[in-house]
Amino acid sequence: MVELRDVGVVYKARGSSLFNPTKVVAMEAVSLAVHRGQTVGIVGESGSGKTTTAKVMIGLEQPTSGEVVFDGEPVRRFTGPVRKRLGRIVSVVFQDPATALNARMTVREALRDPLEVHGIGSRAERDARVKDLVGMVGLPSSALDALPGQLSGGQRQRVAIARALTLEPQLIVADEPTSALDVSVRAQILNLLADLKAELGLGMVFISHDIQTVRYVSDDIVVMNSGRIVEHGPAQQVFESPRDPYTRSLLGAAPSLLAETPGTSTSPSPSPSTSKEQQ
Numbered sequence: 001m002v003e004l005r006d007v008g009v010v011y012k013a014r015g016s017s018l019f020n021p022t023k024v025v026a027m028e029a030v031s032l033a034v035h036r037g038q039t040v041g042i043v044g045e046s047g048s049g050k051t052t053t054a055k056v057m058i059g060l061e062q063p064t065s066g067e068v069v070f071d072g073e074p075v076r077r078f079t080g081p082v083r084k085r086l087g088r089i090v091s092v093v094f095q096d097p098a099t100a101l102n103a104r105m106t107v108r109e110a111l112r113d114p115l116e117v118h119g120i121g122s123r124a125e126r127d128a129r130v131k132d133l134v135g136m137v138g139l140p141s142s143a144l145d146a147l148p149g150q151l152s153g154g155q156r157q158r159v160a161i162a163r164a165l166t167l168e169p170q171l172i173v174a175d176e177p178t179s180a181l182d183v184s185v186r187a188q189i190l191n192l193l194a195d196l197k198a199e200l201g202l203g204m205v206f207i208s209h210d211i212q213t214v215r216y217v218s219d220d221i222v223v224m225n226s227g228r229i230v231e232h233g234p235a236q237q238v239f240e241s242p243r244d245p246y247t248r249s250l251l252g253a254a255p256s257l258l259a260e261t262p263g264t265s266t267s268p269s270p271s272p273s274t275s276k277e278q279q
């Protein structure tokens with residue numbers, strides 16, 4: 001669905017002169033492919049290039065070098081029409097749902113807005129789609145008339161996931177979707193993402209600085225350091241036989257956050273629904 005071929009992103013540093021610019025390499029020769037039904041986890045410390053990689057994948061960052069291929073078609077420039085078309089293929093779940101959602105829009109309005117922008121369906125069909133979406137992410141229909149400030153952090157992230165699914169994308173890019181949530185809620189959101197991926201046949205890119213969380217949801221793991229991929233392989237192989245010293249240091253430094261949650265299972269639950277008290 002999405003393929004990066006030797007993609008590089010270079011920024012001009014602030015304060016650098018016109019004739020002697022200082023350049024910052026955010027990505028260098030990154031090659032990566034994501035297929036339908038597959039979850040690719042990207043892990044690395046802050047500044048490793050994982051978020052820049054996500055921005056390239058969703059069309060928010062123009063590569064300095066290399067090639068980006070969406071659904072078999074190379075994209076040269078991320079123009080407005082191209083980004084609109086990509087919105088039907090790739091969607092994103094951001095880190096903080098409190099800032100990702102418009103505080104003045106109800107849940108109903110937030111979910112209906114992408115359908116109106118793309119001119120999909122009649123008003124009745126849009127309303128039906130919105131009701132299906134809140135049920136899909138385990139929220140009651142009463143949440144449709146709530147503002148984001150009236151919801152808990154876990155409920156807001158469920159709304160953000162529902163909005164990402166509105167246009168029936170083929171790929172979801174989740175950029176640290178659990179880092180702004182309480183530890184007790186993280187496993188619920190991870191279970192929800194895993195259930196939706198299996199149910200809808202989605203591809204998924206899961207980005208985190210916590211390698212244990214990435215292991216929990218990923219089929220393949222990509223380890224990034226200083227803008228480059230230093231290790232890439234099946235999740236079990238990366239954990240049992242890490243080749244790069246940086247991967248070994250991440251494994252040694254990151255305790256499992258899921259293990260810290262009392263009563264949390266280490267396998268996805270069959271249903272994304274949870275009680276209001278759990279959320």
